[in-house]
Amino acid sequence: MVRTLPDIPTLRERCRAMAMLDAILSPEWESRYYSFDARWAPGEQMASMRNGSGDAWSIVFSPSGAFIRGFDHESPMSPASNDGELWPGLVDAVPQVFSGCVDEPAFSYKGTLEATVCLWRQHGDDRWHTGELDLPDGNDPDGADRLFQVLVEGTAVAYHRFAEDYYETTVDLEAVGEVFALHPLSDELVRRLNADLVVADLTDDLIEIGYPTRHV
Secondary structure: OHHHOOOHHHHHHHHHHHHHHHHHHOOOHHHOOEEEEEEEEOOEEEEEEEOOOOOEEEEEEEOOEEEEEEEOOOOOOOHHHOOOOOOOOOOOOOOHHHHHHHOOHHHEEOOEEOOOEEEEEEOOOOOOEOOOOOOOOOOOOOOHHHHOHHHHHOOHHHHHHHHHHHOOOOOOHHHHHHHHOOOOOOHHHHHHHOOOOOHHHHHHHHHHHOOOOOOO
16 A cells, blocks of 8 residues: 555655644644654655654655655564564665665664665656565555555545544544645634644744745
8 A cells, every 4th residue: 555655745745734733733742643854854854653652654855755664563574573684675675875764873773774664766756666575474564554544545534534533632624624735824724723822833843844834
């Protein structure tokens, strides 16, 4: 399923929208599920997910394209289940332009990339690529379907379903749709999602995420 992710620009905008929605629903950064850092490194941006239980993904958007790593801590493909080694073939075919992502300390544990899923796509590619893997038996052995479900579906309805379950609150679906469409925030829109906030409270998040502040 994860190979059906959209092209790089569309994926980046989905990530921005989900991060902005989480910023509104969860003012405390530590409690958020989705995040986006538009200034993660020179020339690079990063979208991320962490569920608080050890699962995570990271997407690095760079001048070369995009690199994705996902980590299901209970997967039989986890380095923890394989003497600290990555699953055979997981990163062997990663292009050199993404080698820094494979070696990125922020994505690693004891010097090894925390990953059970790995994809990449260079600008000009017509699809996402993965290594040649011999997957273990079982349903969703690498955790990709579960980790990337909301991102793959890529709709306001999918995020709405996630948010009501994760944050255990009622969420305005129409407001979610407006943010998913990257409409500039207004106090009225923000209050429909979180009655305790206005746009001014989100200034730092707007900058970090690079969320549009006016129609273009």
